[in-house]
Amino acid sequence: MVRKSIALALMTGLAFILASILGDWSPMERLSGVAYDYVAHGASDLGAMNLVTAIVVTYRGLDTLGEVTVLFLAASGVAVLLRRADGEQQEKTQSKRAASEIVTTGASLLSPFIVMFGAYIFLNGHLSPGGGFQGGAVIASAVLLLFLAHPDYKLRHDVLNIIESFSGFTYVLVGLLGLFLAGGFLDNRFLPLGAYGTILSAGSIPLIYTLIGLKVGTELAGILENMKGRAL
Amino acid sequence: MTLVMVLGAALMLVGFWGLITRQNMIKMVLSLAIAETGLQLIMIAVGYINGGTAPILDSAVDKLSAVQQVVDPVPQALVLTAIVIGVAVNALMLAFIIRLYQKKHSLNISDYKDMKW
Numbered sequence: 001m002v003r004k005s006i007a008l009a010l011m012t013g014l015a016f017i018l019a020s021i022l023g024d025w026s027p028m029e030r031l032s033g034v035a036y037d038y039v040a041h042g043a044s045d046l047g048a049m050n051l052v053t054a055i056v057v058t059y060r061g062l063d064t065l066g067e068v069t070v071l072f073l074a075a076s077g078v079a080v081l082l083r084r085a086d087g088e089q090q091e092k093t094q095s096k097r098a099a100s101e102i103v104t105t106g107a108s109l110l111s112p113f114i115v116m117f118g119a120y121i122f123l124n125g126h127l128s129p130g131g132g133f134q135g136g137a138v139i140a141s142a143v144l145l146l147f148l149a150h151p152d153y154k155l156r157h158d159v160l161n162i163i164e165s166f167s168g169f170t171y172v173l174v175g176l177l178g179l180f181l182a183g184g185f186l187d188n189r190f191l192p193l194g195a196y197g198t199i200l201s202a203g204s205i206p207l208i209y210t211l212i213g214l215k216v217g218t219e220l221a222g223i224l225e226n227m228k229g230r231a232l
Numbered sequence: 233m234t235l236v237m238v239l240g241a242a243l244m245l246v247g248f249w250g251l252i253t254r255q256n257m258i259k260m261v262l263s264l265a266i267a268e269t270g271l272q273l274i275m276i277a278v279g280y281i282n283g284g285t286a287p288i289l290d291s292a293v294d295k296l297s298a299v300q301q302v303v304d305p306v307p308q309a310l311v312l313t314a315i316v317i318g319v320a321v322n323a324l325m326l327a328f329i330i331r332l333y334q335k336k337h338s339l340n341i342s343d344y345k346d347m348k349w
Contacts, residue, residue: 007252014248018241022274025237028281028304035279035304043289043298051287051302055309067313074320078327128288133316197290216316223323227330 047193047202048126056131057205061186065175068215072168075219082226099149107149114142122213126202132209136216143221147228155225164218167211174204174211237277243270255340257329261322268318272311279307 031039038055048054056064098104122135146153178187188203195201247267254260284303285293293301329339336343 004253007249010252011245011249015241015245018244022237022241025278027234028279030281031299031302031304035306036299038305039287039299039302043295049289051289051305052308052312055305056312060309063313067316070317071320074324077324081324081327081331127290129286131312133312137319220319227323227326 043196046188046205047196048188048205049197049202050126050128050131053126053131053205053209054202057125057208058186058188061175061208064212065171065186068168068171068212071216071219072164075223078223078226082229097151099151104149107145111142111145114145115139118142118213118217122209123199123206125209126205127197127199132212133216135209135213136218136220139213139217140220140224144224147224155221157222160218160222163214164222167215167218171208171211171215174208178204234277236273236280240270240273240277243267243273246270255342257332257339257341258326260341261325261329264325265318265322268314272314275307275311275314279304 030036038059039051042048042051042054042059046054046058048058099107118135118138120135121130121138122132125131125135143155175186177190179185181190183189186208188205188208191203191207193201193203199206244267247263247265247270250263250266251260254263281303285301287302287305287308289295289298289302332344333339338344
């Protein structure tokens, strides 16, 4: 009972703080400061239609590199935590119940298209809503569907590791190329900007988003497989 | 957009309420995820400008007068980062829970007092 009332008091305090913050908040009338600059010059400077992509990949590209690093650390942490210790015996290999025919047929029919949709999302990240993180998550959802349909499905870890390391390394390499050939680290203008609004435009943004998409997709697939392997 | 903001604040309250009252660790992770969603809604609402459209400069938005037509893209980019970090943190917390459950076969947070002083 004491615990409940302390919790209630804490929540009242938090509600009071939130109310006083939101109470005197008024909507923005126009873009301010840095956002104005991004919107006014983003499209003509970087050639990206989607300004959120321009900010994520180029203006704040270093943050995104850090974000990818955090995701990589979390995926490695999951792998280390759920790794089988040497002495630990393999769990009893009772075969898991197979999925129904509807699920298996649906999974094999849909998963190629889901992967294709994920690739579409990250290739068009500079033109439409979407990008590497979203596309990677969609690709990982195709892997999850395969796991649901085939409980004993194994991923090729060597291939996953190669794709992941390659894309991470090339991402940093592309950033360094921007530093040496254009204005700064992760500057996208060392490749030609191309015609505004076409798929091969905006310099290295589609390249970077493809690499991020591959990296996020393989990392999330790795997390899924680790968790599946240890489910009790 | 004030509606979205109030909704976000309500979700944050629900999430934190769950975080401090629940004993089941999986429910605590879920509560944290709910609170996170509320925070993301608030951040998106902060960047909204009345009558503005998405910050994608296609044929519907004139490139020269874009600064008067679009909403603030910076909070949206921040929320994109926040979502990805949230996924990573949740995955890591769930991995810890799987490990803890294998040690003691309990999901109740009160059964783990080893580090308590």
